[in-house]
Amino acid sequence: MADEKGLTRQQMANLLAAEFQDGWIVNLGVGIPTMCSNADFGDRVITLHSENGVIGYGPMAGEGHEDRHLVNAGGQHVTINPGAAIVHHADSFALIRSGRIDVTVMGAYEVSGSGDFANWKLKGAKGGGIGGAMDLAACAQRVFIIMEHTTRDGAPRIVEKCTLPITAPGVVKMVATNYGLFSVGPEGVTIRAIAPNITLDEVKTATGCTVHVPTDLRVVAV
Amino acid sequence: MSRSKIFPSLDAAVADIPDGATIGFAGFSGVGSPCFLVGALIRQGAKNLTCVANSTNQRNPPPGGADMGGVCANGQLAKAICAFTAPTRPSQKLPFTEFYEAGKVDAEIVPQGTLAERLRAAGSGIPAFFTPAGVGTEIAEGKESRIFNGRTYLMEHALPLDYAFLRAWKADMLGNLQFRLTQRNFNPLMAMAARVTIVEVEEEILPAGAIDPDLVHVPGVYVHRLVKVNPKGMA
Numbered sequence: 001m002a003d004e005k006g007l008t009r010q011q012m013a014n015l016l017a018a019e020f021q022d023g024w025i026v027n028l029g030v031g032i033p034t035m036c037s038n039a040d041f042g043d044r045v046i047t048l049h050s051e052n053g054v055i056g057y058g059p060m061a062g063e064g065h066e067d068r069h070l071v072n073a074g075g076q077h078v079t080i081n082p083g084a085a086i087v088h089h090a091d092s093f094a095l096i097r098s099g100r101i102d103v104t105v106m107g108a109y110e111v112s113g114s115g116d117f118a119n120w121k122l123k124g125a126k127g128g129g130i131g132g133a134m135d136l137a138a139c140a141q142r143v144f145i146i147m148e149h150t151t152r153d154g155a156p157r158i159v160e161k162c163t164l165p166i167t168a169p170g171v172v173k174m175v176a177t178n179y180g181l182f183s184v185g186p187e188g189v190t191i192r193a194i195a196p197n198i199t200l201d202e203v204k205t206a207t208g209c210t211v212h213v214p215t216d217l218r219v220v221a222v
Numbered sequence: 223m224s225r226s227k228i229f230p231s232l233d234a235a236v237a238d239i240p241d242g243a244t245i246g247f248a249g250f251s252g253v254g255s256p257c258f259l260v261g262a263l264i265r266q267g268a269k270n271l272t273c274v275a276n277s278t279n280q281r282n283p284p285p286g287g288a289d290m291g292g293v294c295a296n297g298q299l300a301k302a303i304c305a306f307t308a309p310t311r312p313s314q315k316l317p318f319t320e321f322y323e324a325g326k327v328d329a330e331i332v333p334q335g336t337l338a339e340r341l342r343a344a345g346s347g348i349p350a351f352f353t354p355a356g357v358g359t360e361i362a363e364g365k366e367s368r369i370f371n372g373r374t375y376l377m378e379h380a381l382p383l384d385y386a387f388l389r390a391w392k393a394d395m396l397g398n399l400q401f402r403l404t405q406r407n408f409n410p411l412m413a414m415a416a417r418v419t420i421v422e423v424e425e426e427i428l429p430a431g432a433i434d435p436d437l438v439h440v441p442g443v444y445v446h447r448l449v450k451v452n453p454k455g456m457a
Contacts, residue, residue, distance in 0.1 A: 050404070051334060051335075052250040052251070052253075052404045052407050053404055053406055053407055054403070054404055067403065068253070069253055069254075069391070069401075069402040069403040069404060069405045070253075070403040070404055071250070071251050071252075071253050071404055074251075075250075075251030075252065075253075075281055080403070086403055086404065086406060087406070088338075088406045088407060088408070088409070088410045088411060088439075089250070089334070089335075089338035089406075089407050089408050089411060090338040090339055090341070090342040090411050092335075092338075093334070093335030093338050093339065096335060097335060097353065097354070097355070121308070121360075122308070122312055125308050126307075126308065126322060126323050127307030127308035127319075127322055127329055127331060128306075128307060128308050128331060129305070129306040129307070129308055129309070130305050130306070130331055130332070130333050130334065130361070131276075131305050131306060131333075131334050132305070132333070132334040132335055133333070134333035134335075134336075134355045134356045134359065134361070135333050135334060135335030135336065135353070135355040136335075138353075138354040138355045138356070138357060139354060139355070165359065165360045166358070166359055166360075167359065168357075168358065168359065169358040169359075
């Protein structure tokens, strides 16, 4: 059974989106990360970039308002904000490769305490799905991950060392899971915010490496 | 103009493609995807093909349309060059996967930005370039690397195409193309990388001069064949 304790997917996306800083160019990957485009950014000016060449898209398109020529990285129909621009794929990745993306938000199978992450190849699989993940992971200023805290079998996804082929070494700075928000740095993994109905013992049991607990640990407001 | 670029049918536009050709299919998530040309390629039957696309599958191709998975299932594919060679979810089953896992087709997985840049390089007279994407991962194995300013980069080679299949929103009779929103994606890059570029066009093909030169996304010099397609039901 999938671990459905703690935060919902949209709450996880909102939790991470609260970390975006005013003026950032944010790239959202496939899966839960796309839900960040529905988050309330308040007064912060956030420019959303999608690998398929949109600079400045908005929330998901409502039913009946889809434009068949406009999708995000996950193929979902989105809206476009005033002042948006469209580029082709090489220019979209030029923006990425030249370091202009302040943060890329991706899903992952595993994140290690040293900031490695794996999200392109399953155990024993022939082939995989890299998409834009390796370009983004290697070149964005920061990598944020959103994922369920454990696998379907209850095994930790935040681990000492990745067991799957990695997407990039040492790049992850922040992870949002259904258990809370975690930072990854030279000291390893630190919990920054905990889901309201989750205990620290549950977090530690479900995590495959040491979790540091700061004195200013906050509870996620939902 | 000595010879018209407008072809009467999809089948006529792909008729000469030989066995062993390398063909690029533009498009991303079905948007800007030349699914009707791919459908015509399946009817045409050329074999031992190397096909280049972001992914082996396109979301919900309409009737008459197809994707690389269809080319593979019809026994025409020798090798896929893609950013996705397996489904991203274990529960998903792609037509291509069965053939790949059985060793009936070959595949090369390429990070998406590297794929785009390899096409751009091929269309720009640049034989190879260096990128940090993939450094420290499995895909760096066997690739030449170099350090510039203290950072490691992988050498990646240009990816020239024999044919490119495109989907455009508007075209004029000289082959100048315009795309709408995220339809553009790989389309201009594949046109630049190919010896022969074939385009399925959504709107009526316009007279020369009907598209403002400042608003042309792909100049007609890169485009060789145009076919008007029926937009009804198209992705």
